[in-house]
Amino acid sequence: MCRLFAITSETPVSPILALGALDVMREGHDGSGVGLFLRDLGGPFDDMKDAPILSGIFTKDGIKRLDSYMMNLGFMTKYKISFKLPKTTPEGVPRRDVYLIRAYEYPEEWEGRSFEELGRELMSIRLQLREMGQAQQDMIVFSFWPDVIMVKEIGDPLTVGKYLNLDREDLTARVIMAQGRQNTNYAINLYACHPFFLQGLSTMTNGENTAFVPIKEFLMSRGFPGYMGFQSDSEVFTHILHYTLASLGFGIEAYKHIITPLQGADLEDHPNAPLLKQLKQSCRRMIIDGPNCVIGSLPDHSLFMVQDRKKLRPGVVGGRPGQYAFSSEICGLDAVIPDRDKRNDFQPMHLDTAIVGPDRQEIRICRQTDPLPRQH
Amino acid sequence: MPSNRPITPSTLSIKDLPWQIHWNKDKCTLCGSCTAVCPVNAIELGVFRKRTVETALGIEGSASSVFKVYHGIRQRTDAAYACVGCAMCTQVCPNDAIMPYRSDEAPKLPYHINQGGQPRRRGGRRNVPGGILDQIKFLRISMLTDPALDAGRHEFEVRTLLGRVLPPEESLKHFNENGWVPPVREIYPLIIGSMSFGALSPPMWEGLQMGVAYLNEELKMPVRMCTGEGGCPPRLLRSRFLQYVILQIASGYFGWDEIIHAIPEMKVDPCAIEIKYGQGAKPGDGGLLMWNKVNQLIAAIRGVPVGVSLPSPPTHQTQYSIEESVAKMIQSMSMAWGFRVPVYPKISATSTALAVLNNLTRNGFAAGLAIDGEDGGTGAAYDVSMNSMGHPIASNIRDCYLNLAALGKQNEIPLFAGGGAGKTGNLAANAAALIMLGASGVQIGKYIMQAAAGCLGSETDRCNICNVGLCPKGITSQDPRLYRRLNPEDVAQRVVDVYLSFDTELKKIIAPLGRSTSLPIGMSDALGINDFNAAERLKIQYVI
Structure with missing residues (x-):
């Protein structure tokens, strides 16, 4: 199994905190890899919320190609984080030329474009870079989005964190998601490493997605270029979230109705039964058949956790106003927020979506049997 | 054999027949049950004359011949009366004295079964045992990466x-x-496919309906059954059980006068309407109910005269093209029930299935597509159609x-998908394979006859006389003397099992x-x- 940890905090925290939590839960993962997602950034990035940040791993040649590509598009580097790597790499971690985190200025001619337009462009640049990188094996691109940083690498999470010196002051965030373990179902590939990112949405998952192939086929035939990759069976959770929010126009409350629709009497008795029945039918190919625990981050800085219908994966949410954490195991939570009221810890069950909103004041539980919020 | 016995080209010996009756004189009680039950009169009372040579025990006296007569069973060799291997004789024999055995030699009967220029017609399936579905394995077993689920205790939604x-x-x-x-109907993925009232006997049809009703109402399994082309009994049309029924319309439109007139009196909508364009067992050929089975009841339900063969045309005569079929028939059928009932076509598997499918995708009224593969069964068809025409279901459904x-x-x-699921008894595995290849559900016909009513037919040409209404189990017979052998309650019980x-x-x-x-x-x-x-x-994994 892999282990997940996510934190949302009023004051920016270091990603090493999340890696520490993963380390506490190390009995539950094999330490084969790490993925980090940072949003609502602190430090120098706090003042450049709108600047798109490119995260990835590059060879020396890759950087050159990146620079000329971005230059041609008219992007100017605004700020970057440089990693000074020790001479020796830890065991199991490959030697890389450049770990890149770089904020850009939009090209001048992009001024006045809507956020939707920008979003489409940023995604298509990310996909283009990914394709270029895969062709020549010189670039790996994780995200290209304002206020978002991602780091992924093979190796033990805490060891990688220390190796990259992630404890630095200029790398902090108010929302952090961390996952420990590489994908084991398919070939080791950083694109298969959680969390996954698509147009401002990110999710990570514990568990195998047994309905992967039919879901993949369905998503691929939607005609949306961002539904690609599929190196991991868990990537589709991000895509389905995107589809639910962007194409169907629902809020996060509807996500569980898509991936794990209600059955039998629960469905019949639901206040939105006619809508949900129709949704269950038309979105049938996106039903996941768990067991999965999904943790995700939304553009409004909310964090959420959902379980599949079988609820066979561990997951707990706890904290105190101002700081909440989502963890696979309680020990991870204890390591990071020991001074919380543990009586308020919540383990989402098969009908729950646990959400901590941008205000970080409480855990909101959305039960699937509750009425859906009115659509606008 | 007397030297002057006339030998014609079609004179066969018992050895030339596909089935040979072995009869044991020592066990036989001469009760006559076997000759009475034989559906094709392949056996008759035989009077045999036998010489016994008796030698004298002493020196004196001489040997003598004694001629005795004994009675027993004689197998007829006339092509029309050849044993079909149903083994009903074995079933009724109180002493297990009789049993048909398959010939160890290639039978000569097939060369002579067309007496009078009439090619062989029969029921059953293509005479080829086995198939690709049985070779498909399920590999992706959840092991330590994920716990496998508990089939007995977990919550399942098999719909x-x-x-x-x-x-x-x-x-x-x-x-x-x-x-x-x-x-859209939410149903159980195993559907009892279209077997008409007429092809099936009244108790068989009734038994299936009762079983389906029980599954729905008592066990909450939304199982559906298709009528086939033969209409639907008027009382069923006007009952609430109609919601479990898929009404079929085919090129003969048999029974549809009754159905259309019953629409205003229907309490519930039928589950769906299936428009049959083809049948896997005899693709490109219409339905066939031979005169032997068209009795008064069948004639009344179908709206035809008694005792005439009812061959449906191979195509719907009012339609020229697929576009027209879709536009005319699917839409008008939808309209007949106020657009509240799904209407879908059923075709035989064919290399042109994709053309049909692509057309359906462009019509918003098409509710699905049923494809019937070459291993589908039939009540009556030309032997050549069954054995040589058609397309396997696996690759067709996958494509x-x-x-x-x-x-x-x-x-x-x-x-x-239909046609051959459960052909060798592995129904669940075959159905699961078809579903994972892309089918939303599986239709069965022959399997339910075998499992629920004890049909004896096989793909090695056993019995298969459904067409002439002589079914020894009473499943496909319209003769009360035969079909009273079948108790509808027992059939219903077996359907549930x-x-x-x-x-x-x-x-x-x-x-x-x-x-x-x-x-x-x-x-x-x-x-x-x-x-x-x-x-x-099939674009699946190759494993050895």
Whole structure:
């Protein structure tokens, strides 16, 4: 199994905190890899919320190609984080030329474009870079989005964190998601490493997605270029979230109705039964058949956790106003927020979506049997 | 044999027949049950004359010949009376004195069965045992990466959809605007396929209906049954049980006068309407009910005279093209029930199935597509049609599914596969394989006759006399002397047994694959086969 940890905090925290939590839960993962997602950034990035940040791993040649590509598009580097790597790499971690985190200025001619337009462009640049990188094996691109940083690498999470010196002051965030373990179902590939990112949405998952192939086929035939990759069976959770929010126009409350629709009497008795029945039918190919625990981050800085219908994966949410954490195991939570009221810890069950909103004041539980919020 | 016995080209000996009756004189009580029960009069009372040579025990006296007469069973060798191997004689014999055995030599009967220029017609399936479905294995077992589920204790939702499902965005739009949403039925993925009232005997049909009603009302399993082309009994049309019935219309339109007139009096809508364009057992050939079976009851329900053969035309005579079929028939049938009932065509598997499917994708009223493969059964067809015409179901359903997936319509038009599921008894495995190849559900016909009523037919040409109404079990007979052998209550009981055991077996397949909350339609990563070419063709894993 892999282990997940996510934190949302009023004051920016270091990603090493999340890696520490993963380390506490190390009995539950094999330490084969790490993925980090940072949003609502602190430090120098706090003042450049709108600047798109490119995260990835590059060879020396890759950087050159990146620079000329971005230059041609008219992007100017605004700020970057440089990693000074020790001479020796830890065991199991490959030697890389450049770990890149770089904020850009939009090209001048992009001024006045809507956020939707920008979003489409940023995604298509990310996909283009990914394709270029895969062709020549010189670039790996994780995200290209304002206020978002991602780091992924093979190796033990805490060891990688220390190796990259992630404890630095200029790398902090108010929302952090961390996952420990590489994908084991398919070939080791950083694109298969959680969390996954698509147009401002990110999710990570514990568990195998047994309905992967039919879901993949369905998503691929939607005609949306961002539904690609599929190196991991868990990537589709991000895509389905995107589809639910962007194409169907629902809020996060509807996500569980898509991936794990209600059955039998629960469905019949639901206040939105006619809508949900129709949704269950038309979105049938996106039903996941768990067991999965999904943790995700939304553009409004909310964090959420959902379980599949079988609820066979561990997951707990706890904290105190101002700081909440989502963890696979309680020990991870204890390591990071020991001074919380543990009586308020919540383990989402098969009908729950646990959400901590941008205000970080409480855990909101959305039960699937509750009425859906009115659509606008 | 006397030297002057006339030998014609078609004179056969017992050795030339496919089945030979072995009869044991020592055990036989001469009760006559076997000759009475034989559906084809292959055996008759034989009077045999036998010489016994008796030698004297002493020196004196001489040997003598004694001529004795004994009575027994004689097998007829006339092509018209050849044993069909049903073994009803064995079943009724109180002393197990008689049994048919298959010839160890290639039978000569097939060369002579066309007496009078009439090619052989029969019921049953293509005479080829086995098939590719039995070779498909389920590989993707959840092991330590994920716990396999418990087939006995987990919550399962084994359901499929029959009806046109709108794409999510469009579905929401229609919902928000109170627009028309095509009717969709949530049903059990194993459907009793179209066997007509007429092809089946009254107790068989009644038994199936009772079993289906019990499964629905007592066990909450939404099992559906298709009528086939032969109308529907008037009382059923006007009862609430009609909701469990898929009404079929085919090129003969038999029974549809009655159905159309019953529409205003229907208490509930039927589950769906199936428009039959083809049948897997005899593709390109119409339905056939031979005169032997058209009695007064059948004639009344179908609206035809008594005692005439009822061959349906191979095509719907009012239609020239697929576009027309779709536009005319699907839409007018939808309209007849106020657009509340799904209407879908059924075709025989064919290399042109994709053309049909592509056309259906462009018509919003088409509720699905049923495809019947070459191993489908029939009540009556020409032997040549059954044995040589048709397309295997596996690759046909796979091609259609992948085509839908490429169009992004794999959730919109459900495919139903029929023809050969459970041919060797492995119904759950065959059905699961078809579902994972892309079928939304599976239709069975022959299997339910075998399992629920004890049909004796086989793919090695046993019995298969459904066409002439001589079914020794009373399943496909319209002769009360035969069909009273079948008790409808027993059939219903067996239908329930079959479905319950199928349900358990299906769960025993999908639970280890980690699936429980949605039917694993198109879950091709779970499938493997030890035939490289088949694996390539079906786009599944090759394993050895």
